[in-house]
Amino acid sequence: MECAPLDGAAWRKSSHSGSTGGDCLEVTELPGPHIAIRDSKRPAGPHLTVSAAAFTALVSTL
Known part of the structure; x- marks a missing residue:
């Protein structure tokens, strides 16, 4: 697999991230x-x- 340029x-930013700093994740869709x-x-x-499927499984599990 080749790395896509970012x-x-x-x-x-994740919708679960607050506006006070803390633990924040960001995501982006890639080819x-x-x-x-x-x-x-x-x-x-x-x-x-x-993979998109692995991300969906992770979010569903959490």
């Missing part, structure tokens, strides 16, 4: 279909990429 990715996940406090930091 330079122009349209990151969205494939895949989802990239990152810490909103570290936008230049690492990200996790999973």
Whole structure:
């Protein structure tokens, strides 16, 4: 699997993230279909990429 460039990715903050700082996740849709996940406090930091099906299973489980 090749890594998709994330330079122009349209990151969205999780609807469960508050506005006070704390623990915030952002997600963006990638080709494939895949989802990239990152810490909103570290936008230049690492990200996790999973399949859309795995992301849906994760959210359903949580």
